[in-house]
Amino acid sequence: MRWWASLRQAYPNRSGLTIAIAALVVMVVVGGGITVAAAVTVHMTSTEEFCSSCHTNDAAAEFKDTIHDKNRTGVRATCADCHLPKELVPMMIRKVKAAKEVWGHFTGVIDTKEKFDKHRYEMAVSEWKRMKGNNSQECRNCHDLAKALEKQSETARARHTKVLAERTDCIDCHFGIAHTEPDGPGPKEIKVSR
Numbered sequence: 001m002r003w004w005a006s007l008r009q010a011y012p013n014r015s016g017l018t019i020a021i022a023a024l025v026v027m028v029v030v031g032g033g034i035t036v037a038a039a040v041t042v043h044m045t046s047t048e049e050f051c052s053s054c055h056t057n058d059a060a061a062e063f064k065d066t067i068h069d070k071n072r073t074g075v076r077a078t079c080a081d082c083h084l085p086k087e088l089v090p091m092m093i094r095k096v097k098a099a100k101e102v103w104g105h106f107t108g109v110i111d112t113k114e115k116f117d118k119h120r121y122e123m124a125v126s127e128w129k130r131m132k133g134n135n136s137q138e139c140r141n142c143h144d145l146a147k148a149l150e151k152q153s154e155t156a157r158a159r160h161t162k163v164l165a166e167r168t169d170c171i172d173c174h175f176g177i178a179h180t181e182p183d184g185p186g187p188k189e190i191k192v193s194r
């Protein structure tokens with residue numbers, strides 16, 4: 001109990017000690033509270049409802065009935081499964097970058113279908129770059145190509161054998177799978193350093 005002895009030494013009278021301990025308890029409780037609040041915020045801002053609150057007429061509407069919304073397996077991919085990294089640091093970086101979205105919301109950058117369509121290519125390129133930057137990690141979280149290979153069609157197997165050997169990005173070939181495909185050069189033409 002050496003820490004106790006040094007605490008007594010630092011606070012020779014009783015009331016001083018009580019205040020010190022009370023302050024410590026408050027710090028722990030408040031710190032815990034902040035951690036919980038942060039965790040709840042992160043969780044709340046990752047739900048489909050949250051994303052759809054702004055993207056209901058554009059990205060969310062297009063996503064409806066695509067293979068990742070409805071399929072025979074019953075497993076659904078939601079917005080965050082593809083757009084939000086699961087790893088803590090990349091997730092936080094993406095959350096901070098989303099400040100641009102909040103700003104964009106209030107300045108109305110995509111508040112009509114026309115504006116959204118005009119801005120779509122730029123947003124798609126930005127997302128493709130992010131995905132290429134992490135070797136389409138979000139896709140790989142669900143799709144284990146090495147495991148799936150033998151059950152796949154011959155075309156898929158032939159391509160994917162090469163993909164596994166060369167670590168090509170899923171997004172290079174499979175883009176426009178959840179939303180309307182944008183006009184303009186696709187992800188294969190976009191170079192990123194990683």
Ligand code: HEC
Pocket residue numbers: 045046047050051052053054055079080083084100101102103104105106109110122123124126127
């Ligand atoms: C407060 C409204 C709002 C919410 C909530 C919101 N977005 Fe957005 N989002 C926007 C706006 C506005 C833009 C365009 C920002 C710009 O380019 O200036 C945008 C852009 C995007 C882009 C393109 C990003 C890029 O790099 O250009 C993606 C992807 C996206 N949102 C996905 C999501 C997902 C996933 C969620 C839920 C986790 C979400 N959004 C929640 C308003 C919102």
Ligand code: HEC
Pocket residue numbers: 067068071072073075076077078081082136138139140141142143170171174175177
């Ligand atoms: C939350 C898990 C999840 C994530 C994340 C996910 N997928 Fe899927 N994906 C699925 C499921 C489930 C199916 C349907 C499988 C089936 O019907 O056999 C599917 C189907 C597919 C198909 C087959 C489409 C078809 O028409 O048969 C492709 C291609 C695909 N995903 C690519 C991707 C790419 C690229 C990404 C990343 C941008 C991605 N997936 C992210 C779960 C996911």
Ligand code: HEC
Pocket residue numbers: 136139140143145151152153155156159160163168169170171172173174
């Ligand atoms: C070089 C191009 C290419 C890349 C890169 C690629 N794929 Fe594919 N993928 C294909 C082709 C071609 C098919 C067959 C499409 C078809 O039959 O319509 C396919 C089919 C699929 C299917 C459906 C399986 C089936 O049996 O038809 C899934 C799921 C899929 N790919 C996931 C992925 C994932 C995840 C990645 C990244 C790890 C990836 N692909 C990377 C070309 C590619």
Ligand code: HEC
Pocket residue numbers: 048051052055059060063068077078079080081082083120123124127128171174175176177178179180181182
């Ligand atoms: C299966 C993975 C996947 C899911 C699920 C998904 N997206 Fe996307 N999203 C993409 C990809 C990939 C792009 C890049 C453009 C493209 O290839 O279509 C994209 C692009 C976007 C963009 C930029 C505009 C555009 O159309 O390119 C927005 C905004 C967006 N997604 C929002 C959402 C929202 C909101 C949801 C949930 C309702 C969602 N996404 C679900 C994969 C996904």
